[in-house]
Amino acid sequence: MLTELKTITLLGAGGKMGMRISDNLQKSQYQVFYCETAPQGQQRVNDAGREVTDADTSIAISDVVILAVPDIILQKISSVIVPKMKPGAILLTLDPAASYANLIAQRADILYAVAHPCHPSVFLERYTKAEYDDAFGGVAAVQSIVAAFEQGTAEQRSALENIVRQMYAPVDDVHWITVKQLAYLEPTLVETVTCMVGTLMKEALDETVKSCGVPEAAAKAIMYGHIQIALAVAFRSTNPFSDACMIAIEYGKEKIIKPDWKTIFDEKELDLVLARMLKINAVRR
Numbered sequence: 001m002l003t004e005l006k007t008i009t010l011l012g013a014g015g016k017m018g019m020r021i022s023d024n025l026q027k028s029q030y031q032v033f034y035c036e037t038a039p040q041g042q043q044r045v046n047d048a049g050r051e052v053t054d055a056d057t058s059i060a061i062s063d064v065v066i067l068a069v070p071d072i073i074l075q076k077i078s079s080v081i082v083p084k085m086k087p088g089a090i091l092l093t094l095d096p097a098a099s100y101a102n103l104i105a106q107r108a109d110i111l112y113a114v115a116h117p118c119h120p121s122v123f124l125e126r127y128t129k130a131e132y133d134d135a136f137g138g139v140a141a142v143q144s145i146v147a148a149f150e151q152g153t154a155e156q157r158s159a160l161e162n163i164v165r166q167m168y169a170p171v172d173d174v175h176w177i178t179v180k181q182l183a184y185l186e187p188t189l190v191e192t193v194t195c196m197v198g199t200l201m202k203e204a205l206d207e208t209v210k211s212c213g214v215p216e217a218a219a220k221a222i223m224y225g226h227i228q229i230a231l232a233v234a235f236r237s238t239n240p241f242s243d244a245c246m247i248a249i250e251y252g253k254e255k256i257i258k259p260d261w262k263t264i265f266d267e268k269e270l271d272l273v274l275a276r277m278l279k280i281n282a283v284r285r
């Protein structure tokens with residue numbers, strides 16, 4: 001088994017995550033091979049001063065193969081890539097969906113990991129413009145990473161953590177959990193709930209302007225301030241919501257949220273949403 005990880009193949013190097021990760025790995029001590037099949041993606045790789053490599057050649061000599069390709073093609077791509085990997089190498093994916101659904105091609109002599117960025121916290125203390133501008137993370141604002149590596153030894157995990165820290169730098173914590181726990185974080189916690197609530201807030205803002213005739217600037221001003229204070233009160237108990245606000249919150253829950261909404265945390269529901277996202281009939285068990 002490999003403990004020193006030196007050589008990396010990145011598939012999907014010209015995609016959204018591929019470009020971000022490449023920008024950071026390019027500054028690292030690792031030997032990185034950038035693989036990309038789409039002409040536009042290849043152009044992006046070249047424009048960034050990187051060379052596109054033939055995947056067949058680099059995969060066979062890489063300690064780590066990163067699949068930065070869309071989740072819905074991971075089953076097909078992994079079935080081609082995994083047989084070409086060297087024994088002891090690590091296959092790293094960037095989202096838990098396909099791993100949780102057991103779609104990734106398996107081999108007993110390679111190891112599997114997932115590492116997903118948390119994005120910089122809304123509570124992060126930012127000092128520079130670059131930190132403020134870095135909403136996604138991976139450029140200037142510190143973020144944490146959630147990751148799973150359920151088979152590896154402590155040494156291998158530590159070596160892999162170094163790569164993960166470089167990919168998503170700057171990074172403070174890397175939280176090592178299971179693939180299933182990762183799936184409960186994303187999609188359930190952050191996409192099904194948090195991102196959904198974000199889009200609900202935007203729809204409410206648009207409706208306030210469109211149907212109630214409130215000037216957009218006034219609606220945005222009060223909403224953006226209240227997003228900040230609502231999060232500070234709910235998550236940090238900076239001060240309590242007022243009594244009248246609590247009544248309005250309860251009214252909002254009655255009108256908007258289904259009483260049984262927490263069933264989204266049932267395993268059955270997790271399987272359903274993941275199957276829908278991966279465009280398959282059902283996750284494999």
Ligand SMILES: NC(=O)c1ccc[n+]([C@@H]2O[C@H](COP(=O)([O-])OP(=O)(O)OC[C@H]3O[C@@H](n4cnc5c(N)ncnc54)[C@H](O)[C@@H]3O)[C@@H](O)[C@H]2O)c1
Nearest residue numbers: 011012014015016017035036037038041068069070094095
């Ligand atoms: N986009 C995000 O915000 C985000 C955030 C966190 C994690 N992720 C995860 O990152 C992964 C990649 O997502 P993305 O949004 O960057 O996808 P993307 O569609 O932006 O990029 C995928 C790239 O892979 C390339 N590609 C496809 N097949 C290939 C092959 N056989 N060999 C080499 N390259 C190939 C495509 O041409 C494309 O450039 C997914 O697992 C996704 O869940 C994405």
